Amino acid sequence: MTLATPAGHLWRPYTQMRRAAPPLEAVATHGTRIRLADGRELVDGIASWWTAVHGYNHPHIAGTVAEQLARMPHVMFGGLTHAPAETLARRLAALLPGDLDHVFLSDSGSVAVEVALKMAAQMWINRGVSGRTKVLAFRGGYHGDTMGAMSVCDPEEGMHRRFGAYLPSQIFCDLPRSAAETAALDAALAAHRDTLAAVIVEPLVQGAGGMRTHPPEVLATVAGLARRHGLPLIADEIFTGFGRTGTLFACEQAGIVPDILCLSKALTGGTMALAATIARTEVFAAFWSEDPAAALMHGPTFMANPLACAAANASLDLFETEPRLSQARAIAERLAAGLEPLWRVPGVADVRVLGAIGAVQFARAPDLAVLKAALLARGVWVRPFGDIVYLTPALTIDAADLDRLIEAVAGVVTELA
Numbered sequence: 001m002t003l004a005t006p007a008g009h010l011w012r013p014y015t016q017m018r019r020a021a022p023p024l025e026a027v028a029t030h031g032t033r034i035r036l037a038d039g040r041e042l043v044d045g046i047a048s049w050w051t052a053v054h055g056y057n058h059p060h061i062a063g064t065v066a067e068q069l070a071r072m073p074h075v076m077f078g079g080l081t082h083a084p085a086e087t088l089a090r091r092l093a094a095l096l097p098g099d100l101d102h103v104f105l106s107d108s109g110s111v112a113v114e115v116a117l118k119m120a121a122q123m124w125i126n127r128g129v130s131g132r133t134k135v136l137a138f139r140g141g142y143h144g145d146t147m148g149a150m151s152v153c154d155p156e157e158g159m160h161r162r163f164g165a166y167l168p169s170q171i172f173c174d175l176p177r178s179a180a181e182t183a184a185l186d187a188a189l190a191a192h193r194d195t196l197a198a199v200i201v202e203p204l205v206q207g208a209g210g211m212r213t214h215p216p217e218v219l220a221t222v223a224g225l226a227r228r229h230g231l232p233l234i235a236d237e238i239f240t241g242f243g244r245t246g247t248l249f250a251c252e253q254a255g256i257v258p259d260i261l262c263l264s265k266a267l268t269g270g271t272m273a274l275a276a277t278i279a280r281t282e283v284f285a286a287f288w289s290e291d292p293a294a295a296l297m298h299g300p301t302f303m304a305n306p307l308a309c310a311a312a313n314a315s316l317d318l319f320e321t322e323p324r325l326s327q328a329r330a331i332a333e334r335l336a337a338g339l340e341p342l343w344r345v346p347g348v349a350d351v352r353v354l355g356a357i358g359a360v361q362f363a364r365a366p367d368l369a370v371l372k373a374a375l376l377a378r379g380v381w382v383r384p385f386g387d388i389v390y391l392t393p394a395l396t397i398d399a400a401d402l403d404r405l406i407e408a409v410a411g412v413v414t415e416l417a
């Protein structure tokens, strides 16, 4: 059978291939701009799915990766090691709070979450505790597209709901924003005490679940309850890690040290596929044994890819040498000044700003195709979803480009809300 697919042979993400308009062809990137094959240049409002924190083509990352490419693009990580990975692990351990010191490298955010779930499960197995097969996750959360990661995403969330029968069944609670929700979380943890292996949370903002922010106190409550019930807390900082919320890691704002922390996206400044799952010493200790079967049973082929590790080290250099966190805070101020007045537009349900994240929520989901076209017509690359239009620009964005993004969002919201 042959199907007429104007888009050719590529099967694109989250896309109804039959109906979707052909995608725009990008031919080059630079700074906060994406150049298209038809000559247009778009201001990127979302930093390529929240990754390109230093903007595109930063010469320090490009130069470091080019050197590494000439020396050793890849080598397997089973039985071998290399300086880019050793250095990266040492630097991450030094940057992360507390004794988050044990770094497992993989190649995507979803896999970092899978590894975290397996770490928690095997930690209990290695301790000789059986039956702890579930994870407590929060409604509205998003942790990735692989099977384990999908199982801890919001259970009602459309994208993954149809796979429900294939996924491990988990326990879901609301984030504890009120005394009643705190009591409900406490009760759920107590009720499932013997079957839970871990609690997983996105610190300070549920990203793909709707850019829903929560104050640090809510995160501190989650951490406190997980601890009280003797459960490891997995902090999924795949979106928030590396400055997005105004601090290097979102957990810092709540003063907590999770037991396992996941990073990806901006780890390489958005240049290469790399992820890390980092464990505290108490978790790692459960794997420290004479028994070969107690080893962590995971090992992606491209884990610790030297090019990606070199890119990550170069990205960390930039956090040391360039003022990313103050840039994030300046973006927060400008986003707040530019987006918060949209509260007054009829049809706007909410406006949220946290660090370099600004989101406007419509009272009624607009026609996404119309919304996307209206944004494109204003020369910006912004990808609304559901009832949300949001900005997560590069932390290096200049005031003029940021204002262009804000004006574009304000314009389409005023027009279409």
Ligand code: PLP
Residues within 6 Å of the ligand: 108, 109, 110, 111, 113, 142, 143, 144, 145, 202, 207, 208, 236, 237, 238, 239, 264, 265
């Ligand atoms: N966790 C969070 C919080 C995310 O935002 C994402 C992606 O958006 C993921 C996990 C999955 O990462 P990836 O798309 O690299 O698999």
